[in-house]
Amino acid sequence: MTAHTSPDTAARRGRRPGTNTTRQAILTAARARFAADGFTGTTIRRVAADAGVDASLVMQFFRSKNELFAAVMSVPADALTRFSAAFEGVDDGLGERVVRAFLDVWEGDARTSEPLMAMLRGAIVNDQANEQLRDFLQERLLVAAVPSRAAADGDAMLRAGIVSSMLVGLVVGRGVVGVPTLTGAERGKLIMLVGPAVQTVLVPAPPATDDEGTGP
Incomplete structure (x- = not known):
């Protein structure tokens, strides 16, 4: 049969x-x-x-x-473009623009966010993912984001690196660890709270002059 x-x-x-x-x-x-x-x-x-x-x-x-x-782990090029655009323009509001762009890239459409989350989760146990994540943060994210500021500020790359570490920590808390207070927070609320901290790192206050704060 x-x-x-x-x-x-x-x-x-x-x-x-x-x-x-x-x-x-x-x-x-x-x-x-x-x-x-x-x-x-x-x-x-x-x-x-x-x-x-x-x-x-x-x-x-x-x-x-x-x-x-x-x-x-192939991240669309337009993700870098969106993040880089946040660094353009005036200093006012830079912190909030960067936080918003970062969360849009990491938590936005699945085409972009899923490769990044795969990198993030895999970096702990997989050397390839660890290397890919380092490359994305250092070379493809930071180098693409801060060239316009590097000429005026020798610490621009360091400042951007500190900010990216802060924001990756936020993403880990929300998307990997699942800290309830973070997962339950609206994105707009996070942008409002984290933006000023990022602003302080990216746009430091000018140094005080010798006579600042002295009386007449």
Whole structure:
């Protein structure tokens, strides 16, 4: 007796028409899974189930979890453009602009936020993610953001680095650790509270003159 494969059986096996469509479905599922569960908690089988394909098919496109993770961590270039734009313009309100842009990049649309969260969660246990996160913060984020200020302030890169560490800590508290007071806070409230602190670091007060504060 000859066995017949029904369309339903083929669908359960997860075969999707079109190489590009299948690969994109796997990447989309993996991006969300790595962002939610981190590198260690994500498995090829779970990604395959999320994408509706066989685990063996995932391995055909990506030979290992490391290779899949590397493909997922591609951050769209427009994320850098949006963050860099926050540094443009006058100093007034710079702190709030930077905080707003940072949260938009890290907590905005999934296309941008999920690769970043995957990096952040994976950096603790995965050397590749750690290196990628360092590169993103130092070279692709900071260098892209502060060149217009570097000429006037020799500490511009250091100031931006301190601010990025502050804001990454905020994202960790909200998106990784899940501190209730942070997860429950509205983004506008966070911008209002954190913005002045960022402003103080990025735009330090001018040094006091010798006669400042003295009487007549």
